[in-house]
């Protein structure tokens with residue numbers, strides 16, 4: 355059985371130990387030592403990493419009552435070595451983990467909501483509650499948790515030899531299926547629950563708790579939160595964003611929101627104006643295009659590459675149709691060609707024409723009746739291709 359020193363002191367970052375066993379593993383070696391400060395992957399959070407006898411420890415896992423440390427090099431059995439965990443990582447995870455205790459306690463006390471899940475990754479942490487809460491309730495929970503942080507309450511752990519010994523302990527959460535001795539972690543004047551992980555010594559170490567997102571999840575709610583250093587970095591990032599926006603608007607940070615609102619309104623107006631101007635411009639463009647159509651046996655034929663938005667190509671093409679005629683309009687944007695072919699009063703199905711147009715332009719498209727459309731990467735020699743298509747369509751109109 356590996357002696358777990360993180361139970362003795364969560365702020366013990368190194369210890370001397372004896373190598374009991376060292377076996378090759380899939381990636382590196384599994385090393386068993388008699389005692390260690392390393393915490394394994396457990397309880398929804400990642401393990402400690404660090405060094406053991408000067409070689410890297412990349413993973414720690416439980417194997418019954420033992421802990422196996424995955425190293426990247428072998429260590430001699432029987433040797434006495436020093437294990438050292440990554441202190442920053444341990445402190446960061448303890449901040450998140452103990453912060454989760456406080457948030458869970460506040461959700462329980464304020465709204466009778468139970469913690470039904472916890473996950474701590476290296477960049478975020480989530481807490482699942484069994485009932486949905488309003489944004490105001492989430493804010494109240496966050497306020498209360500931060501008030502408990504500022505009181506710098508003592509966090510302690512105690513072992514109980516049996517379930518019976520736990521009868522008089524007011525637990526918020528009692529994990530099922532635990533084997534004695536059962537560890538209970540308590541925050542002075544607040545939370546008590548069964549837990550196996552390392553925690554901060556007092557709540558002040560958490561620094562700050564910020565819930566950054568709260569979304570409906572499995573009939574309850576999933577809260578994403580940041581504690582301590584993570585919360586500070588989050589605020590620093592937000593401040594950089596707001597400062598950049600403020601400089602962009604030549605205003606102060608407090609006025610950014612109203613500046614954005616004002617610009618959003620202006621943008622709406624401009625879009626409206628642009629749509630009206632585009633519509634007017636298109637009426638002129640349609641007239642100009644219709645003037646360029648050639649006469650083929652009593653029908654009009656128009657084949658033109660136009661400078662317009664691909665989304666406007668279809669209404670533009672339809673607008674150029676006379677009583678009897680056929681229009682093939684194309685437009686080019688960012689190396690892509692869009693084309694629309696449509697007709698009126700000539701008794702020719704566009705579904706018959708589009709394969710030849712696709713072939714000429716190396717494009718893909720389809721349609722039937724009076725309209726077909728397609729797209730292609732802009733081909734080289736487009737002018738020549740358009741001459742050939744004009745000749746082809748002229749011949750088709752002549753044959754009708």
Ligand SMILES: [Zn+2]
Pocket residue numbers: 451452455539549550551553
């Ligand atoms: Zn805990």
